[in-house]
Structure formats: structure tokens, C-alpha cells
Amino acid sequence: MCKTLLLGVSMLMVATCCIAVNAQLLKGTRFLYGPPMVAVSQLGLDADVTARNAMAVNGSSNVYLTGSGTVGSAGADWLTIKYNVSGVEQWRAILNGRGNNTTTDEARNIMLGPDSNPVVVGSSSLLAAGGRRCTTVKYDAATGKELWRYWPSLPAATPAWSESLCFGMAINSAGNVLMVGRTREQFNFGNADIYVAKISATGSLLWHQTLANGAYAPGIVAPNTISAGSDDLAAFVTVDSSNNVYVAGRTQESATNYVWAIFKIAATGGAPSWRTNVGGSGDSRVRGVAVDAGATQVAVVGSRESRPG
Secondary structure, eight states: OEEEEEEHHHSEEEEEOOOOOOOOOOOOOTESSSOOOGGHHHHHHOOOOOOOOEEETTOOOOOEEEEEEESSSSOOEEEEEETTTTEEEEEEEEEEEOOOOSSEEEEEEEEOOTTEEEEEEEEEEOSSOOEEEEEEEEEEEETTOEEEOOOOOOOSSOOOOEEEEEEEEEEOOOOOEEEEEEEGGGGGOOEEEEEEEEETTTTTEEEEEOOOOOOOOOOETTTTTTOOOBBOOEEEEOTTTTEEEEEEEEEESSSSSSEEEEEETTTTTEHHHHHHHEEESSEEEEEEEETTTSSSSEEEEOOOOOOOO
């Protein structure tokens, strides 16, 4: 069932029903938007455009698309393309992770900053042996030149995190970039916690952290003594007029039960101000978050599953 929850700055206020539509912007081997449908070979790729990710449009109706495609034989890379109002390609930018291997580099979201330059968030490979990091890249809107690229190191943890994957983003009025996703323990067997990072408008880390994980903790996974735990992630983030950050995701509370987890985080330093869990008895998923102009209420949309018994 699709739900919208309206949250006060300090408490849950009201819940109402709604319908949510998750638009698919890239599909199969062809872009749904941009020029007329073209074959993969005409896009200069060797295989599928595999991503179904994001687009942005500026005030002149130029369109920016981002996703992932296979270029060569070393796994999927980021692909970002700008089209003008007539659908004519202006430039394209490809990002190949430093690992340059079969690990997929995934561009997941794109937004335009206050300076109208596009910023893309996703994950990229760092080592030939695998392992990915959340990655943010800013491009010049006119030429597609990469202005800067940043991938934060992993927060300290025991056992250590092995990778971070980012899915959602927001840009505040100063041009600082917020990105959210998850961190995972080695070999993907253990904990996955919600991850959030704030990157400056010039491409440096302001703060990052993992947020409190869910209650599910069944034990240790042999042979690497990685603590099995909750499979948590966040894909949606927004900011208010004071640049406070609101993160919406889900945490695992039992083997079959996921709940919504909504956080307010201070603009400076990244300390959580509050957390609200919205429960169900099944596979609940968040699909969006927004805050009103007065920063008094937060709206969250998604699905909540209730199972008998």
C-alpha cells in the first residue's frame, strides 16, 4: 500500500493514502528521452545502456541524462549526455572507475547546482580486486569537462566497511552536495547501514557518517567473522532553507520486517537531530522525501506492507 506521511519537525503528525509513480528515465538499450530512439552502436557503446536512473532540465530546456553503459569489455561505466532543446547531443562524459574492471560503475542521480553545472552521484570501482565507493562528479555545463571528482573514504567501523554505494542526492543553496546510500561489510555478507555525506561546492568532504542501523542482528557469518546484521539503505535526501538535511530510507528490524527510517541532520557537523521509524510488518520502502518552505513539516512517500500474523 502506498502511504504519505506528514512529519512535524519534532514528531509524526498525520498519515494519508496516496499513489506514487516511479518514472523510469532510461530503459533497456535506448534512452526514452532525448533524440529519436537510436541503436546502442549510435551511442558509441558496445552493449546495453543498463541504467534506469536520472535526468535534469535547465531553464533553457537543455536535457542532461545520466546512467551506465558498457564501453569496451571492462564492465559498465558512467555515461552522462547533454542534449539541446532540439534533441541534438551537445556533449557526453564517461567515467571509468579507477578499478577499471568488471565491477559496475553506476551513475544514479543528477542535479543542477546554483551555478547551473550538472552534478552526478553514484558509485565507482576503486581497486582491480573490487570494492566501490560513493562518488560525486561535477561537470562544466557548456563543455562536459569534469570540474572535480570526489569519493569519500569509508567511515571507521569494526568490522571494517568494505564499500559504499550511493543512490540519492540533494544540492543546497551554497552548492554543497548531499549524497545518501549505504555502507556494507566485507564480501556483502554482513551489515549494510545508511550512509550520508556532505561534499562542498568545490569537491571536498565536509562531513560523513553512517546512521543507526536496524535491530536485526542474527549473528556471525563464517568464515570471516563478519557480523550479519540489518540490510539498511537510504535513497532520498532533501534540505530545508537553513540547509538542515532530511534523509529517508529503510532499516531491517527482523528477518522479514523493514521499516521506514527518517532522520533530520544538522547542516554543520552532521549530527542527527531526530529519527522517526514508521513501521509495518513486511517489506516497507520509501520513495521520496520533501520539506516545506517553513521547515515545519516533512512529507515522505512510499509503500508499507502489512502481513497477517
